[in-house]
Amino acid sequence: MTDPALTAIITAAAALVGALIGGGAAVATSYVQANAETRRQRTRVAAELAVAERRLLLDTGARTLAPISAYVHLFTGLLELQERGKLTADAYRKLVESNDELMRIAIEVSGTPMRMNDPDAKRKPGAPNAAG
Numbered sequence: 001m002t003d004p005a006l007t008a009i010i011t012a013a014a015a016l017v018g019a020l021i022g023g024g025a026a027v028a029t030s031y032v033q034a035n036a037e038t039r040r041q042r043t044r045v046a047a048e049l050a051v052a053e054r055r056l057l058l059d060t061g062a063r064t065l066a067p068i069s070a071y072v073h074l075f076t077g078l079l080e081l082q083e084r085g086k087l088t089a090d091a092y093r094k095l096v097e098s099n100d101e102l103m104r105i106a107i108e109v110s111g112t113p114m115r116m117n118d119p120d121a122k123r124k125p126g127a128p129n130a131a132g
Helices: 004-059 068-084 089-110
Strands: none
Touching: 004 068, 068 089
């Protein structure tokens, strides 16, 4: 036979441990969901900025455009630097260099940069068109 006081202590301890585990799981879930929402919002804003940038380039007569993914990459990185408080000239320079490499690879894969208003420009099948 066990002592009723010991049984009560074990029961209370088990309840406390269960509550701590349950509470910890709820906090962890909230944290993960908040971070996921922040990433979704950042991506949404970066995509909107990328579309606006391409429209501006088209409106100002740019003859060569990078794929939309390059603009999204640039603005996502810029927003991340700003949110972390790490937006410096050096960090921005590194981001632009990374983005330039991404554009170089995208052009290499697609064959040519997208040239606007150039009837002689040829794109490989599946390469991006003027719509994006």
